[in-house]
Amino acid sequence: DGLKAGRVNLSDFSFDQLLIDDIKKIIGAGVTGGLEKDGSFPHPKLAVTGHGTADSVDVAVSKLGMDPKLQEVKVAVQGAGDVGLSTALKLARRGYKVTAISDINGVAFKEAGFTVAELQRFSMIPIEKRNVIVHLRDYATRVSSNNNELWSAEVDVLVPAATAYSLNETTIPQLNPRLKLVVEGANNSFLGAETLLAAKGIIAVSGIGVN
Secondary structure: OOOOOOOOOOOOOOOOHHHHHHHHHHHHHHOOOOOHHHOOOOHHHHOOOOHHHHHHHHHHHHHOOOOOOOOOOEEEEEOOOHHHHHHHHHHHHOOOEEEEEEEOOEEEEOOOOOOHHHHHHHHOOOHHHOOHHHHOOOOOOEEEOOHHHHHHOOOOEEEEOOOOOOOOOOOHHHOOOOOOEEEOOOOOOOOOOHHHHHHOOOEEEOHHHHO
């Protein structure tokens, strides 16, 4: 019945790590979120959050003739919550250079790309306490309290994974000429602005397709 309803409740069971790993492989992004105290098994525990976004980046980048294993593919991520940070970590593991991450506090930049270990340490901080300025400063090339600086980052791929309507008539003109692809990790981040992105030659993949 849970599967039919599109919801899987796992918190009534005790799982060892092997079983959790098997669940990741079997049901993947089919796990829904929720708070553990409310009887849900939160999907971040199964590390499934961000899979759809990361996989969509992979497919779209491949269609553009790029391969992060063979060439430098730089990514900027808006948002350091479950979706944004999880996507950044998955992309870093696949060889992408995640060179910019923003949250409400500002932006952290690292020209060489944040390492998997650095992003893993950041992900261990409770979401309500995460701060890119505070927690990524020691790894970053530079940090800025102006999170709008993310838009002009010199990257190939942008993942908006925070607020709705973040890409609009004000922010799209700021996008770096290098940018080729926007893959939506948040809901409606560029709704109504598709024409503006297309005019700049940027391919935009909506969250409906991503998720």
